[in-house]
Amino acid sequence: MKKKRVSITDIAKALNVTPSTVSRALNNGGKVSEKKKQQILALAKELGYRPNPIARSLVENKTQTIGLIIPEFTHHFYSRVLAGIESVTSKAGYQLLICTSNEKKKQEIKSFQTLLDARVDGILATICKKNDEFDHLQEVLDSGTPLVLMDRICEEIETSYVISDDFVGAFQAVDFLIQTGCTQIIHIKGPKVLSTSFNRFMGYKEALKKHLIAFNEDLVFEGNDPELAEKISACLKSNAVDGIFAYSDYLAFEAFKVLKNEGISIPDQVSIVGYADEPISSYVTPQLSSVNQKPFEMGAIAAGLLLNQIQDPETPLEFKSLKTELVLRASTKTFKEIPV
Amino acid sequence: MKKKRVSITDIAKALNVTPSTVSRALNNGGKVSEKKKQQILALAKELGYRPNPIARSLVENKTQTIGLIIPEFTHHFYSRVLAGIESVTSKAGYQLLICTSNEKKKQEIKSFQTLLDARVDGILATICKKNDEFDHLQEVLDSGTPLVLMDRICEEIETSYVISDDFVGAFQAVDFLIQTGCTQIIHIKGPKVLSTSFNRFMGYKEALKKHLIAFNEDLVFEGNDPELAEKISACLKSNAVDGIFAYSDYLAFEAFKVLKNEGISIPDQVSIVGYADEPISSYVTPQLSSVNQKPFEMGAIAAGLLLNQIQDPETPLEFKSLKTELVLRASTKTFKEIPV
CATH class of the missing domain: 3.40.50.2300 (Response regulator)
Incomplete structure (x- = not known):
């Protein structure tokens, strides 16, 4: 059923010549008699030998x-x-x-x-x-x-x-939330070690600073926290939250679910902005505002x-x-x- | 800034030996004096020579x-x-x-x-x-x-x-539409040359046949037709359409848009089933029924x-x-x- 890949060695063995003779014949490398060369080419064709561009690339280096x-x-x-x-x-x-x-x-x-x-x-x-x-x-x-x-x-x-530019991307999103009336804005953070998480968090803080809104640690959550939904839910009860800026659209959808469960209307009571502008953003109801990273x-x-x-x-x-x-x-x- | 990849040839040139001598030294291939071998290994190390597993794989064939x-x-x-x-x-x-x-x-x-x-x-x-x-x-x-x-x-x-099993997948979807009251069911087809398109179309026809519903060519559309929306829209006006079975979820969403534009309620007036169960299916309103292909x-x-x-x-x-x-x-x- 399965044929073994034909190698130069196979051809060499069959014709009782060295592999390097076969290689020279196949690559027009000279130092092979015309008769031998024709024998080798004919057998290579018959056996379905495939020249090996990787081996060739070792020479050409491309x-x-x-x-x-x-x-x-x-x-x-x-x-x-x-x-x-x-x-x-x-x-x-x-x-x-x-x-x-x-x-x-x-x-x-x-x-x-x-x-x-x-x-x-x-x-x-x-x-x-x-x-x-x-x-x-x-x-x-x-x-x-x-x-x-x-x-x-x-x-x-x-x-x-x-x-x-995640810093500016986040800054603009949170700046917009504030300019449309939000002051108590939750941020759901991305994975700890990533530069993107750090920069979006910094952009969030910078926008608060611009509008002289005090940074409140109680409004910041880790996106990968298994209790994220419960914590946001509790936060909504003890704070007058009116905006959410999430590290990603998927984290924004997690917040969507919590708001829907709590019967909180989007955007009348709480506005949400996600990040990445995944196609799903246009399919959810209400459609999700998001930062497109091009x-x-x-x-x-x-x-x-x-x-x-x-x-x-x-x-x-x-x-x-x-x-x-x-x-x-x-x-x-x-x-x-x-x-x- | 950029270093050239060090090859066996580079090492050979530097030591004024043949590339095959270098290769034998690096691969313990014998036929190299111990002194020369040590020279070659030392220079290879110094230049940061990286052995080439692809070249090795040509021998091992894995x-x-x-x-x-x-x-x-x-x-x-x-x-x-x-x-x-x-x-x-x-x-x-x-x-x-x-x-x-x-x-x-x-x-x-x-x-x-x-x-x-x-x-x-x-x-x-x-x-x-x-x-x-x-x-x-x-x-x-x-x-x-x-x-x-x-x-x-x-x-x-x-x-x-x-x-x-696209035939059975489509059959079950259309069978379900019929069992929940649909009789005039549109089918939006997939790309012509694909076996999947053919099989889903056959499954659709088979379900109609099972329930003794006459196949009506006017209810079948090509998914890649640029005038798909207009044609479905016209079809909805001239036929008592009550169901739609689409080759893909994305084609089902095209139908969604037409129905919404026409003010037709889903599923009260028209039921829709898509295919592939893309995650978007759970995000649209109403959520889309679909065939999951595992x-x-x-x-x-x-x-x-x-x-x-x-x-x-x-x-x-x-x-x-x-x-x-x-x-x-x-x-x-x-x-x-x-x-x-």
Whole structure:
């Protein structure tokens, strides 16, 4: 049923010549008699021998492939990043080899290894949540393989980055909540080690500060707290909460559920803004206001930077921070202009 | 900034020996003086030479990697298939290399090529919509690389398959619509060349037949028709439509929009069932009834079949058809039991 992959060695054995003779014959490497060469080519064809471009790439040192490491594809954000990357790489004639880390460090390390083993010409990656040490990233840089990191920053690694400006994105969202009348605003935080969590939290605090609203620790929750729903529920009872800014749309939906259970109307009593603008945001009722991070652009720009570095290793490193867009829907009140 | 990847040739040049001498020294291949060997090992270490597991795999003929070709990741279906695959492969110590076809035949062909070039031990794939010829799949089989196809059938290719039983899935959905009072049921079809489209259409017809409802061509629409909304809208005016069965949840949402525009109530006036049970189904109002195809199970079973074939090439081919589940939500009426 299953045929073994035909190797140069198989052909060599069958014709009683050395593998290097077969290799030279197949690659027009000379030093093989014409008669022998024709025998070898005929048998290779008959056996369905497939030349091995990886072996060839060891000489040429180019595979026209780019590696991509992404935490997962459940979030639409990453499939949009992928679409952006593909829009650039496919035009340039590069093939993508994708690995997922599933937000696990061990799998991330293995993925980098696999891509280096596959001799990709460069790597695009979003590091996983569990990252606290970065030897494997340093190893990529040491190998001379161009690396562009997306979305999440890793201070220790000096390479090109494309991120979205989470600080300003969060600031604008909370600033808008305040300008539409909210003053007691809950923040549901993201995973602790991520730069994105830190920056969105800082943007939240900065907006409060701008409007001279005292920061209240009682209104801040960890998104991965298994008792998140109960804690928000309790908070709604003991505080005059009128706004919620969540690290992600999915965390915003958790808050949605609590508000619905408590019979609290959105946005009349409490406004909500999520983050990432997942397609689901337009399907829920009321539709969710959210911060769009331009994931397609992120992927396209990162791929462009990587291709530049592959083509010219002397290309200077870049750090690109993309502007986000606050997408307003029905989960927030309409903006009331301040009378002149 | 960027270091060139150190090759065996670089080391050879620096020490004025042949590359094959370096290779033998690095691989303990003998025929190298101990002194020369120590020189080579020392320089290799100094330059940060990385042994090349792919080159080694050419000898061992194993890379412990599995290739996966998926149309795209926008649909949650495929990220669930991926999760199922990973649940099996990661336990077995295999790394996945993923390529996307974006439903384009050219990109699919290139993806197979890239994975064969990366010397994966086997390939899992869902063929793209645009497939009408299959030489590239036959080439995979001819190369002796185990191949398991998922979700979509390709009659010409004799290999292992894991699909979901679309005929029965569609039959059950339409049977349920009829048992809850619908008789004039629209069907919105999927892409023409796909086996899944054909089977769901056949299931729809079979359910009508069971209940002696005449098949009416006027109630069947092509999902990719740019005038789909207008045509459904017109159909609703000239027919007493009371049910809709769509090839996918996304097509069901198109129908949702038309019904809302026309002020038609779901499910009081028209019931709707989608297909694939995308997470969005639970977020829309009313929540969408849908057919769950068990994508996680599909991935896990396909990965299991592939691993068996990799471990034992004599493993017989299998054809697995998974039972679907009709998930009832608020877009359909509740089942009225027939009085005994």
